[in-house]
Amino acid sequence: MNREGQIAAFHEEAKRAILGERFGEAIDLLEAAESLDPRDSITRMLEGVALANSGQVELAEAAFRLSVADPLGGYKPPFNYAVFLVGQGRENEARVQLAEAARRDPSAVSVSVLTARLNKTPGDEQAEPISPMSARMVPPVTMFEESLPGRVLQGNAGTFFWVGGLLCLVISVSAVAFFFLSIKNGLSKPSEQLWNSLDPTMWDGFKATYWLSLLLSTAYLIFQVYDRRRPGSWVVVNFLAHLVLLGFVTMGGFLISERKN
Incomplete structure (x- = not known):
């Protein structure tokens, strides 16, 4: 073709x-x-x-x-x-x-x-109507004079990035919670036992998941900032929201490192 x-x-x-x-x-x-x-x-x-x-x-x-x-x-x-x-x-x-x-x-x-x-003048009411290209418009309805003969980063990959970001948030918040619970309990209570119960393989998987999630969240933030299809106000709000997310994630990462070391 x-x-x-x-x-x-x-x-x-x-x-x-x-x-x-x-x-x-x-x-x-x-x-x-x-x-x-x-x-x-x-x-x-x-x-x-x-x-x-x-x-x-x-x-x-x-x-x-x-x-x-x-x-x-x-x-x-x-x-x-x-x-x-x-x-x-x-x-x-x-x-x-x-x-x-x-x-x-x-x-x-x-x-x-x-x-x-x-022009609100008497027109030919029997004329060929304008066929709708779409059912709605903001505002109110868009019409498209065209007959039909017979979405993909925003969709699948966008969802993928969001899953990574949410997973990253869960991991980081959990790390912060474990850290402060350990401090509160004198580093010798159930939270410390749970923390230390992670075997090396599980710990490596935990760290790999954390850094992958951080990478995905950062990549999605960059994608949203440079996505020309989004209105400017939407990008600003999304950017600020991701900064908060990345702040939590980064803090969680440092606390994880400190606690493990």
Whole structure:
């Protein structure tokens, strides 16, 4: 399959993912298409639809702006950008995009229908309706004038990283609890006995699990900071939360080392 065929296949799979509300999967598919042709306007347009439906409005608008930059990209990018703008209550900007869509394809029925609705003038009520690309939009509903012929780090690997982070947190909190219980009980009570009951093999496994969890949590933190699909405020909150997590983990690691030594 040539490059154009691969891009088209990614587009179709992304559309199905959007219809199934698997927006993360759609974004990953579109990033794969983007790697083949970074300037493809339909890829950018579909990214805008997926991002908007997943609530990432700022990134969605950036994708839509890129999609309309190519004057030869057809009427669909400005049309879908217009629908997005209507959803944001920016009707005057939407009219500009609809005018551009009409200029690119004067015969596009969906453009004239949406223009009539937007201008609140009697339109052709029997005209071909705009078929929904997605069931919802934030806010309120995105429509996508496209028929279908017939999410992947954010999903599986993201879950993997979170499991590592949570496991790391459990281990570190347990270590802190054992350490302070040992101090409280004079280092000669059941907590010390439990601690010292770890045989060398179990202790090595414990340490390996701890450091692997720390590595996974750190990697996921870096991934979230550089993930361009996330809104800035979300990244900041996530970053701070991971700093707290890593603080607990690091403290647990030092306490484990001190206690064992």
